[in-house]
Amino acid sequence: MSETDELLIAAKNGDRRALSKLLTCLEEGEESPVPAGSGDSIGVTGPPGVGKSTLIGRMVDIWLARGESVAVLAVDPSSPRSGGALLGDRMRMMSADSSDSFFVRSLATRNHPGGLMDCLSPMVDCLAECGWSRILIETVGAGQAEIRVVAFAERILLVDGPDRGDVIQAEKAGIIELADLIAINKSDLPNAARAADSIRSALSVGELERNPEVLLVSAHDGSGIEQLVDAIDAVETTTGRERLRIRERLISAWDSTLLGADSFDEVMAALETGSMTLSEAVESIRKG
Amino acid sequence: MRIVVAKPGLDGHDRGAKVIARALRDGGHEVIYTGLRRTPAEIVRIVMDEDAAAVGLSTLSGAHAILIPRLCGGLREAGMTDVVVFAGGIIPEEDRPALFEEGVRAIFGPGTTTSEILDFLKTLDERAEAGEAIGVGEDPGWHWE
Numbered sequence: 001m002s003e004t005d006e007l008l009i010a011a012k013n014g015d016r017r018a019l020s021k022l023l024t025c026l027e028e029g030e031e032s033p034v035p036a037g038s039g040d041s042i043g044v045t046g047p048p049g050v051g052k053s054t055l056i057g058r059m060v061d062i063w064l065a066r067g068e069s070v071a072v073l074a075v076d077p078s079s080p081r082s083g084g085a086l087l088g089d090r091m092r093m094m095s096a097d098s099s100d101s102f103f104v105r106s107l108a109t110r111n112h113p114g115g116l117m118d119c120l121s122p123m124v125d126c127l128a129e130c131g132w133s134r135i136l137i138e139t140v141g142a143g144q145a146e147i148r149v150v151a152f153a154e155r156i157l158l159v160d161g162p163d164r165g166d167v168i169q170a171e172k173a174g175i176i177e178l179a180d181l182i183a184i185n186k187s188d189l190p191n192a193a194r195a196a197d198s199i200r201s202a203l204s205v206g207e208l209e210r211n212p213e214v215l216l217v218s219a220h221d222g223s224g225i226e227q228l229v230d231a232i233d234a235v236e237t238t239t240g241r242e243r244l245r246i247r248e249r250l251i252s253a254w255d256s257t258l259l260g261a262d263s264f265d266e267v268m269a270a271l272e273t274g275s276m277t278l279s280e281a282v283e284s285i286r287k288g
Numbered sequence: 289m290r291i292v293v294a295k296p297g298l299d300g301h302d303r304g305a306k307v308i309a310r311a312l313r314d315g316g317h318e319v320i321y322t323g324l325r326r327t328p329a330e331i332v333r334i335v336m337d338e339d340a341a342a343v344g345l346s347t348l349s350g351a352h353a354i355l356i357p358r359l360c361g362g363l364r365e366a367g368m369t370d371v372v373v374f375a376g377g378i379i380p381e382e383d384r385p386a387l388f389e390e391g392v393r394a395i396f397g398p399g400t401t402t403s404e405i406l407d408f409l410k411t412l413d414e415r416a417e418a419g420e421a422i423g424v425g426e427d428p429g430w431h432w433e
Contacts (some may be wrong), residue, residue: 017367020339085311090334098330103337108318114365 032122039128048141057093114148151248253272311402342372369425394432
């Protein structure tokens with residue numbers, strides 16, 4: 001029996017440390033002991049500073065009070081200079097830190113393109129196998145075009161806030177078209193209702209088969225959080241997204257292959273000294 | 289290395305802890321910061337969930353003699369004997385031997401340079417490779433001077 005199989009058995013019997021070690025193995029690229037695609041997760045994405053972590057902390061409180069168990073995979077960026085990372089999401093999910101039904105794992109992107117890593121899928125599968133009823137992926141603070149979360153999460157909650165630009169921002173294409181649900185956080189601040197209206201009106205003239213609900217919430221004072229939690233359950237996942245999901249998965253796997261290529265460092269060095277062109281570099285890596 | 293930087297007890301500010309967290313990040317480590325006012329039990333849980341190799345404790349308010357041994361005991365009880373514990377902040381000289389006896393491997397006071405802490409972590413790697421004790425549940429014979 002492999003190490004990951006043993007860890008999975010221990011984790012299923014409630015050994016938290018084994019679960020944690022299992023996730024480390026997956027992060028380091030080991031084969032998952034669970035069939036791929038068996039888990040189901042909620043992706044929480046949105047720009048930096050809109051309150052994703054704090055909002056998750058509030059939602060977790062509600063799920064725990066309802067008797068559920070919640071696992072969060074919280075992703076933060078790695079430093080492109082040092083390779084280090086400061087992972088600070090869990091400090092905003094403090095209230096539940098001593099519950100046995102709550103698990104948070106902070107993950108660094110390790111500079112994987114797209115801000116999310118391939119290991120997230122097997123992690124979700126293993127957490128589901130171990131009986132965690134809610135599994136959330138919190139992405140790095142993401143802009144308009146970052147849709148990689150589609151590859152890893154079945155349902156997508158987009159979090160935004162007030163004063164993040166005029167109505168044209170809401171009209172732009174991108175992740176907003178893929179969200180199953182949109183939460184405008186910081187409803188305790190002025191202009192939050194206006195931000196929600198801009199997004200609603202932008203969506204209303206679109207050609208989506210079904211517009212996502214736009215909810216006003218405040219992770220600060222707790223208002224609207226119960227409704228948000230209920231709305232997540234009411235969401236029907238759109239099947240039309242399957243092709244896009246496969247596409248994003250393929251790109252993500254391609255990125256991993258590129259970064260993991262034996263010749264990667266060599267090719268980088270050749271590019272730096274100018275002894276190789278970009279297209280030669282691509283060709284060289286493809287040939288292995 | 290994955291390192292939890294934690295603030296046990298009732299300290300009012302965490303300037304020092306944040307500086308350390310940042311320095312470790314710049315040294316290429318993955319740092320999980322807990323925020324203020326965590327109990328030893330919460331910190332044990334965080335170290336476990338994050339599968340951290342080390343935990344750095346910052347205390348300023350004088351409760352180190354109670355809180356740090358509690359955390360060390362909690363880690364041992366949870367079976368995490370290989371986790372490295374180090375500390376910083378305001379910890380008087382006379383209180384240090386007892387903490388080293390508990391398995392704390394380094395105590396950094398005011399004026400410590402960030403490069404010294406990175407040197408300590410490098411030494412940990414070397415010791416681990418040589419099979420020498422560094423964990424909180426292992427022989428407490430060695431600590432960083």
